[in-house]
Amino acid sequence: MAQGVLEQNSKHRDPNFQLSVDSAGTHPFRIGQAPDEHAQNASQHRGVDISGLRARVVEADDFHRFDYVLAMDRANLQLLRYTCPEQRHHVLHLYLEFSPSSARDEIPDPYQRGESAFEKSLDLIELATTGFLEHLSQLHVSPGKPENVRTGATEPGP
Numbered sequence: 080m081a082q083g084v085l086e087q088n089s090k091h092r093d094p095n096f097q098l099s100v101d102s103a104g105t106h107p108f109r110i111g112q113a114p115d116e117h118a119q120n121a122s123q124h125r126g127v128d129i130s131g132l133r134a135r136v137v138e139a140d141d142f143h144r145f146d147y148v149l150a151m152d153r154a155n156l157q158l159l160r161y162t163c164p165e166q167r168h169h170v171l172h173l174y175l176e177f178s179p180s181s182a183r184d185e186i187p188d189p190y191q192r193g194e195s196a197f198e199k200s201l202d203l204i205e206l207a208t209t210g211f212l213e214h215l216s217q218l219h220v221s222p223g224k225p226e227n228v229r230t231g232a233t234e235p236g237p
Contacts, residue, residue, distance in 0.1 A: 107136045112134050113132065125201060186203045
């Protein structure tokens with residue numbers, strides 16, 4: 080869900096800004112499969128189509144390919160810290176750390192918790208996305224250069 084929201088919001092914010100986004104999980108669940116039906120439905124209600132995404136697991140090269148690797152919760156962040164080379168730990172972040180307006184720092188895993196859990200997670204993803212895009216704009220990232228920002232988001236759950 081985070082990949083779809085981030086891609087869409089970055090295009091709406093600045094159509095010339097090119098952001099390379101890829102989503103991966105920390106566990107090898109549902110590899111090659113489309114997102115959960117509830118995730119697709121909740122995203123679609125907000126005008127975000129994630130049906131073309133396919134699950135994959137974080138790979139060692141991701142820590143070098145991406146300028147930011149964004150975890151949804153502390154458990155996933157801890158797994159990423161364990162597998163990420165120490166000299167690349169600076170790319171690891173909780174996604175909600177970019178949203179000062181959120182009282183939470185984690186996006187809960189909505190998997191197997193019903194439609195409303197996906198809606199709540201999407202609310203937090205949207206807050207994090209707004210803050211993250213503001214963070215990038217404060218860095219004076221040049222639009223039109225896809226190599227400037229590469230983001231990997233680790234989604235909670237399978």
